[in-house]
Amino acid sequence: MSKREGLMATIKEVAALAGVTPTTVSNVLxxxxxxxxxxxxxxxEAVAAKGYRPNLxxxxxxxxxxPTLALMLGCIxxxxxxxxxxxxxxxARRHGRFxxxxxxxxxxDGGTGFLADVAGSLSDGILxxxxxxxxxxxxxxxxxxxxxxxxxxxxxxxxxxxxxxxxFDSHKAGFIATEHLLDxxxxxxxxxxxxxxxxxxxxxxxxxxxxxxxxxxxHIQADARFVTDSYxxxxxxxxxxxxxxxxxxALFVSNDLxxxxxxxxxxxxxxxxxxxxxxxxxTNIELASQSRPALTTVAIPTAEMAEQSIxxxxxxxxxxxDVPAMIRTADPVLVRRASTAPVKK
Amino acid sequence: MSKREGLMATIKEVAALAGVTPTTVSNVLxxxxxxxxxxxxxxxEAVAAKGYRPNLxxxxxxxxxxPTLALMLGCIxxxxxxxxxxxxxxxARRHGRFxxxxxxxxxxDGGTGFLADVAGSLSDGILxxxxxxxxxxxxxxxxxxxxxxxxxxxxxxxxxxxxxxxxFDSHKAGFIATEHLLDxxxxxxxxxxxxxxxxxxxxxxxxxxxxxxxxxxxHIQADARFVTDSYxxxxxxxxxxxxxxxxxxALFVSNDLxxxxxxxxxxxxxxxxxxxxxxxxxTNIELASQSRPALTTVAIPTAEMAEQSIxxxxxxxxxxxDVPAMIRTADPVLVRRASTAPVKK
Numbered sequence: 001m002s003k004r005e006g007l008m009a010t011i012k013e014v015a016a017l018a019g020v021t022p023t024t025v026s027n028v029l030x031x032x033x034x035x036x037x038x039x040x041x042x043x044x045e046a047v048a049a050k051g052y053r054p055n056l057x058x059x060x061x062x063x064x065x066x067p068t069l070a071l072m073l074g075c076i077x078x079x080x081x082x083x084x085x086x087x088x089x090x091x092a093r094r095h096g097r098f099x100x101x102x103x104x105x106x107x108x109d110g111g112t113g114f115l116a117d118v119a120g121s122l123s124d125g126i127l128x129x130x131x132x133x134x135x136x137x138x139x140x141x142x143x144x145x146x147x148x149x150x151x152x153x154x155x156x157x158x159x160x161x162x163x164x165x166x167x168f169d170s171h172k173a174g175f176i177a178t179e180h181l182l183d184x185x186x187x188x189x190x191x192x193x194x195x196x197x198x199x200x201x202x203x204x205x206x207x208x209x210x211x212x213x214x215x216x217x218x219h220i221q222a223d224a225r226f227v228t229d230s231y232x233x234x235x236x237x238x239x240x241x242x243x244x245x246x247x248x249x250a251l252f253v254s255n256d257l258x259x260x261x262x263x264x265x266x267x268x269x270x271x272x273x274x275x276x277x278x279x280x281x282x283t284n285i286e287l288a289s290q291s292r293p294a295l296t297t298v299a300i301p302t303a304e305m306a307e308q309s310i311x312x313x314x315x316x317x318x319x320x321x322d323v324p325a326m327i328r329t330a331d332p333v334l335v336r337r338a339s340t341a342p343v344k345k
Numbered sequence: 346m347s348k349r350e351g352l353m354a355t356i357k358e359v360a361a362l363a364g365v366t367p368t369t370v371s372n373v374l375x376x377x378x379x380x381x382x383x384x385x386x387x388x389x390e391a392v393a394a395k396g397y398r399p400n401l402x403x404x405x406x407x408x409x410x411x412p413t414l415a416l417m418l419g420c421i422x423x424x425x426x427x428x429x430x431x432x433x434x435x436x437a438r439r440h441g442r443f444x445x446x447x448x449x450x451x452x453x454d455g456g457t458g459f460l461a462d463v464a465g466s467l468s469d470g471i472l473x474x475x476x477x478x479x480x481x482x483x484x485x486x487x488x489x490x491x492x493x494x495x496x497x498x499x500x501x502x503x504x505x506x507x508x509x510x511x512x513f514d515s516h517k518a519g520f521i522a523t524e525h526l527l528d529x530x531x532x533x534x535x536x537x538x539x540x541x542x543x544x545x546x547x548x549x550x551x552x553x554x555x556x557x558x559x560x561x562x563x564h565i566q567a568d569a570r571f572v573t574d575s576y577x578x579x580x581x582x583x584x585x586x587x588x589x590x591x592x593x594x595a596l597f598v599s600n601d602l603x604x605x606x607x608x609x610x611x612x613x614x615x616x617x618x619x620x621x622x623x624x625x626x627x628t629n630i631e632l633a634s635q636s637r638p639a640l641t642t643v644a645i646p647t648a649e650m651a652e653q654s655i656x657x658x659x660x661x662x663x664x665x666x667d668v669p670a671m672i673r674t675a676d677p678v679l680v681r682r683a684s685t686a687p688v689k690k
Contacts, residue, residue, distance in 0.1 A: 051490040067467065068445070077431050077631070082421040089421070089448050098467065100413070101446040103434050122412065122443065145396040231635055264637055286422070290576055292609055292637065 011052065018046035069313060070100045070123035074131035078230075078257065079285050080302070084129060084153070087306035095314050097125075104133075123147075125313040130154055130165075132200025139163050148316035152309035155203045157328045164316060166309045166327045170282075173298045173332040174207020177280045178252055180296070180334055182215050185343035186250040186278060190241050191219075192262060194229030194255040201229070201254040204282055208252050223248065227258060234258025238265035242277070249343045250278040256285045256297055263291055263339065274341035284335055293338035301329040356397065363391035414658060415445045415468035419476035423575075423602065424630050425647070429474060429498070432651035440659050442470075449478075468492075470658040475499055475510075477545025484508050493661035497654035500548045502673045509661060511654045511672045515627075518643045518677035519552020522625045523597055525641070525679055527560050530688035531595040531623060535586050536564075537607060539574030539600040546574070546599040549627055553597050568593065572603060579603025583610035587622070594688045595623040601633045601642055608636055608684065619686035629680055638683035646674040 015022040020043060028035050028043040035043070046052075069092050073081045085101055092099045100123055126142060128134065130153045143149045143163060151163050155170035181189055191208055195201040205224075212219045223245060227237040234253060238261065242248065253259035259281030263273055271277050273293055281288070284299035308327050315323050360367040365388060373380050373388040380388070391397075414437050418426045430446055437444045445468055471487065473479065475498045488494045488508060496508050500515035526534055536553055540546040550569075557564045568590060572582040579598060583606065587593065598604035604626035608618055616622050618638055626633070629644035653672050660668050 051486070075431070076421070076427040076434070079424060079427075082424075082427050085446075086420070086422050086448060089446075098445060098447065100443060101430075101434075102443070103431060141396070260635065264635065267637055287632075290605065290609065292612055 014043070014046045014050050014052045017049060018043045067096070068098045068100045068123045069125040069127060069310065070102055071127045071129065072102045072104050073129040074104065074133070076101065076103050079287055080257070080283060081129065083285060084302055084306050087303045088127065088152075088310055091307045091310035095310065097314075104131075125150070125317050127152055127309050127313055130200070132195060134161070136161060136163065148313055150309050150313045150316070152305050154326070155200065157326065160326055164312055164323065164325055166305050166312065166329060168300050168305060168329045169331060170201070170203035170300075171207040171210070173282045173300060174204035174209075174252070174254070175211045176207075176332060176334050177282055177298045178208045178211035180336075180340065181250045181252065181278060181280055182211065182217065184250075184278065184340060187217050187343075188245075188248045189217075189219075189223070189250045189252055190245060190248040191224040192234055192237050192241065192251060192253040192258055193224060193226050194233065194253075194258050196226055199226075204254040208254075229255055229258060231257050231261040234261030235265045236261075238262035239269065242266065242269055242271065248277065250280070250340070253279060253281040256281050256283040256288045256295060259295055259297070259339075260287060260291055263293070263295065273339050275344070278340040278343075280340050282332070288335075289337065291339075296337045296340040297335055298332045299335050300332050304329045359388070359391045359395050359397045362394060363388045412441070413443045413445045413468045414470040414472060414655065415447055416472045416474065417447050417449050418474040419449065419478070421446065421448055424632055425602070425628060426474065428630060429647055429651050432648045433472065433497075433655055436652045436655035440655065442659075449476075470495070470662050472497055472654050472658055475545070477540060479506070481506060481508065493658055495654050495658045495661070497650050499671070500545065502671065505671055509657055509668065509670055511650050511657065511674060513645050513650060513674045514676060515546070515548035515645075516552040516555070518627045518645060519549035519554075519597070519599070520556045521552075521677060521679050522627055522643045523553045523556035525681075525685065526595045526597065526623060526625055527556065527562065529595075529623065529685060532562050532688075533590075533593050534562075534564075534568070534595045534597055535590060535593040536569040537579055537582050537586065537596060537598040537603055538569060538571045539578065539598075539603050541571055544571075549599040553599075574600055574603060576602050576606040579606030580610045581606075583607035584614065587611065587614055587616065593622065595625070595685070598624060598626040601626050601628040601630045601640060604640055604642070604684075605632060605636055608638070608640065618684050620689070623685040623688075625685050627677070633680075634682065636684075641682045641685040642680055643677045644680050645677050649674045 011022045011025050015025045020039060024035060025043050028040050071085060071088055076082060089099045126147060126149045128139065128149065128151045130151050139149045140163060149163055151161055151165040154161060154165040154167035157167040157169050193201050193205045197205065209219060225237040225241050227233040251262055253262055259279055262279055266273050266277050273279055280296045282298045282300065284297045288295040288297045308329060312323060312327060356367045356370050360370045365384060369380060370388050373385050416430060416433055421427060434444045471492060471494045473484065473496045475496050484494045485508065494508055496506055496510040499506060499510040499512035502512040502514050538546050538550045542550065554564060570582040570586050572578040596607055598607055604624055607624055611618050611622050618624055625641045627643045629642045633640040633642045653674060657668060657672060
């Protein structure tokens with residue numbers, strides 16, 4: 001059905017047909033150099049006649065530059081990642097690059113298999129969407145071998161991973177979310193954290209903790225659950241926690257996805273949100289505005305992180321020396337919706 | 346920060362350090378040929394010492410095969426696409442390929458810009474996720490020039506697009522969903538269709554229509570809305586339709602995303618689902634099981650379509666002649682959840 005011979009059309013054949021040099025063909029196709037209108041049209045006709053397509057692999061070899069950037073992410077079906085991917089994709093396209101999306105979680109050996117194949121050849125830059133499961137040594141080795149690496153969605157602006165990164169203040173996000181509940185008069189606040197205590201959401205949890213402490217509100221370990229960062233993880237843990245601690249009037253959830261699970265868990269238990277229980281979380285994915293009730297959440301700068309990360313990767317790839325080791329993005333911002341209300345007297 | 350020189354490590358240098366031929370290095374790295382354990386270890390040590398990475402672009406040139414397959418899709422933030430992408434990605438990885446994900450909707454000229462760059466060089470196969478906006482002429486030209494093209498999620502098993510495709514029976518999906526409502530005693534059924542009447546969801550709409558006709562239930566045009574295939578499109582149209590036609594007892598929605606919007610629209614109007622209004626749709630994305638109430642929907646074979654499409658693309662790329670022009674996947678299946686109930690007397 002397909003004719004592999006078609007691939008063989010070379011730039012020389014196109015040049016011969018158009019009566020120009022291969023350099024002229026190349027200039028026309030890349031919008032470079034000075035080529036008269038007539039010549040340009042003759043070249044484009046010859047390109048069409050031969051079905052010629054410039055070979056990007058060959059171009060990448062010649063220029064020592066591959067036209068793709070690789071985005072390593074946990075799992076594309078976590079709705080945060082498509083939103084981040086879309087922004088990164090648009091930024092990459094503005095720089096004339098394609099984005100190669102790699103789902104590391106579903107490789108038998110995590111990201112390792114991808115990285116070995118991708119770095120330095122298929123892609124000329126690696127953007128790692130931090131999911132708390134980084135192999136820093138491996139990333140450092142790739143960087144040392146000449147392929148720029150940038151870590152994005154880094155949660156701790158005070159700690160450097162030793163690799164260029166784009167960070168947001170996760171501690172502040174947790175602090176702001178919790179302050180909102182305290183301002184509404186809540187003192188019995190449970191916590192659903194989408195990682196281990198010192199895992200990826202550790203900064204968010206410490207922000208929660210410090211906000212309580214700043215108002216001299218006690219937090220006991222029994223009010224916290226460390227759960228899988230998923231809808232189901234949030235649902236199951238919320239059912240468990242709300243049954244075990246019926247005096248809770250609010251939940252701090254470290255991420256929107258488990259918070260959406262917690263919303264449904266409350267309904268399943270016959271609790272009204274926000275009348276019986278307030279729920280606040282962090283991120284502001286699109287679904288947060290579509291749940292019922294819509295979710296109050298602290299928005300993190302997803303689009304800015306994606307754009308800054310791609311820009312940084314491009315600069316590193318161009319050999320720019322004057323680039324920061326860490327870019328700190330704008331502060332998180334509370335988005336008030338319908339899932340939080342003043343505590344009942 | 347990065348050392349571009351690192352890229353220069355060649356297979357010859359690795360071979361020299363290990364005291365073997367470049368072919369042996371290549372065999373070790375690719376798991377081909379017979380290489381003794383000791384030699385293998387020496388080669389791997391030399392590879393590590395030199396920081397050598399096989400250049401996939403060079404390999405692709407030599408083999409006339411790029412290691413990526415390109416997936417062209419409408420928009421990664423439509424939650425159907427991440428689910429399809431994940432399955433296609435896993436299938437591609439089983440064949441040793443990477444999946445290059447391309448968001449065509451966000452290119453100024455749709456998919457055209459991508460295809461010109463991708464076909465025949467960056468990728469050795471193009472998988473087009475049908476979003477109703479295909480440029481068949483362009484796909485045919487790419488195919489004729491030697492790059493295999495497969496259209497997936499083709500909605501009309503009776504009509505060939507003239508390009509190898511993987512199809513499901515969208516008419517049957519619409520028919521099954523509507524029969525379910527009829528079986529529950531509904532006769533006043535509105536329709537929210539996520540395309541123009543003869544657009545991408547035309548088959549689903551005709552299935553709805555034919556199911557009504559088979560039971561001699563009248564359908565009037567005023568009970569249908571042709572809307573944007575999105576959460577908000579479904580929300581807005583459902584508000585409009587349910588206000589205009591208060592005697593409706595059920596809604597047939599052609600896709601889960603607008604159906605989730607319709608669920609919230611009903612709640613906004615003070616209508617209980619399913620007590621006051623039943624809602625059924627088509628696809629069965631993950632969110633359909635997480636809404637409140639959970640959505641009754643007709644599941645289409647998403648995973649099967651993704652897998653079959655990648656397999657077909659690989660076969661075409663390998664020059665296999667004995668491949669079908671169209672693969673018809675398993676029939677859609679009703680998934681009963683909580684958004685549908687018998688009509689109130």
